[in-house]
Amino acid sequence: MATQTQFHVLAVDDSLIDRKLIERLLKTSSYQVTAVDSGSKALEFLGLNGENEDEERNSSVESVSAADEDHQVGVNLIITDYCMPGMTGYDLLRKIKQSSSFKDIPVVIMSSENIPSRINRCLEDGAEEFFLKPVKLSDVNKLRPHLMKGITTKNEMQSNTNKRKGSEEIQSPDRTRPRYNELEVV
Amino acid sequence: MDGYGMQNQIACIRRSLFDQGYLDEQFIQLEELQDDTNPNFVQEIVTLFYTDSARLIQNIELTLNSRPINFSKLDDYMHQFKGSSSSIGAKKVTSECAVFRQYCAAGNAEAYISSLLPHIYTD
Numbered sequence: 001m002a003t004q005t006q007f008h009v010l011a012v013d014d015s016l017i018d019r020k021l022i023e024r025l026l027k028t029s030s031y032q033v034t035a036v037d038s039g040s041k042a043l044e045f046l047g048l049n050g051e052n053e054d055e056e057r058n059s060s061v062e063s064v065s066a067a068d069e070d071h072q073v074g075v076n077l078i079i080t081d082y083c084m085p086g087m088t089g090y091d092l093l094r095k096i097k098q099s100s101s102f103k104d105i106p107v108v109i110m111s112s113e114n115i116p117s118r119i120n121r122c123l124e125d126g127a128e129e130f131f132l133k134p135v136k137l138s139d140v141n142k143l144r145p146h147l148m149k150g151i152t153t154k155n156e157m158q159s160n161t162n163k164r165k166g167s168e169e170i171q172s173p174d175r176t177r178p179r180y181n182e183l184e185v186v
Numbered sequence: 187m188d189g190y191g192m193q194n195q196i197a198c199i200r201r202s203l204f205d206q207g208y209l210d211e212q213f214i215q216l217e218e219l220q221d222d223t224n225p226n227f228v229q230e231i232v233t234l235f236y237t238d239s240a241r242l243i244q245n246i247e248l249t250l251n252s253r254p255i256n257f258s259k260l261d262d263y264m265h266q267f268k269g270s271s272s273s274i275g276a277k278k279v280t281s282e283c284a285v286f287r288q289y290c291a292a293g294n295a296e297a298y299i300s301s302l303l304p305h306i307y308t309d
Contacts, residue, residue, distance in 0.1 A: 017238060017270040020231050024219045083265070112269045134212045134273045137219070 007147045008032040012042045012080035012092065013110070018133070022079065022110075025140045039080070039087030039095075046075065048099055075105055076147050079131075082111035082118065090122060097126040106146040110135055213275030235274045242267045250299060260290050 009031045011022045019035045026033045036042050078096065080089040087095075089109050096102050109122045112133040119130045128146045131139045203209045220227040246263050249256055268283035289297065 015266065015269055015273070017231060017234055017273050020234060021216075021219075021273050024224065024227060024231075028219055028221075112265075112272060133269065134215070134275070136212070136215050 006030065006032045007076040008034070008074060009143070010042060010045060010075045010078045011035040012037075012039060012078065012084070012089065014038060014081065014084045018081065018110075018135075022135060025135060025137055026079075028137065029140050029143075031143075034075075039084060039089070039092035042078065042080070042092060043095060046096075046099075046102055048095065048102065075102075076150050077106045077108065077143060079108040079110065079143070082109050082122070083113070090118075090125070093122060093125060093127055104150070106143075106150060108143065108146075208276065208278050210275050210277040212273065216275060232274060235270055235276070238270055239267065239279075242270075257290050257293065261287060264290065 009026050011019065011026065011033055013019045013022060013035070014037050016037075019037065023033050023035050034045060036045060078092075080092050082089040089111075093107050093109065096105060096107055103126075106128040107126060108129045108131060109127045110131045110133055111118065114132055122130055129139075129142055131142075204213075216228050216231060242263050246260065246267075249260050249263065264283050264287045268280055268287070271279040271283060
């Protein structure tokens, strides 16, 4: 039931300089950082290697660094560059949102190019924020609410599990409410 | 020269880099990220920038010397160069990259380079 004491951010950027910068920005904000240089490495870190995600999870859930919330090291937010060779930040966003295990991890996109259609497409497809490069501390400060929301969700999920196990709360049998309608932090 | 005189000189040089448009506020952001736990951050990232830039310039030169010129590759290198210089706060380099990319888009890389060559190694 422990709340994580430190948020873990996965940063994805093919530029060495930008990786160093984002790493410093995130560490200054007291986040734990893992920085990788490609979308495929990011997916590998999350344990989403192959086409069949469930297969990967079952076989490698203990060996991969970032598994689910009960693992010591989980990922609370992904921040990725848009323009990368191979898999773009947008491709990575889509893959994460299509994954049942990771679709709720907030994703933030960074880009040096101010293209409104690109920005809108990313936001519509699930990105929480879109930062224009060069990234500054004021941008990184915008991450906290998204990270806090994740903690609330996690605690709510755990409290739901606890409620189901005990039976002191009345739950309607055909309850189909969505997950996010409670804001109470246990 | 005493320590104070030297520091004064460094401060003046630093200020002139801003005044002359070589550096912008992003460089100040880098300075603000430096502290006792990371006392060499600016030096480290600028050194990385120099190494990376040398690599990019080398690739750009190779691309410019090949025939036909691969403008797509050139644009890619310039995009990288513009990106990293912008992240460092190297304002003048960033804007030169932007101008060069426009020339490339117009297929006019050679004309631009011959006007720029004296400046690339000094700026």
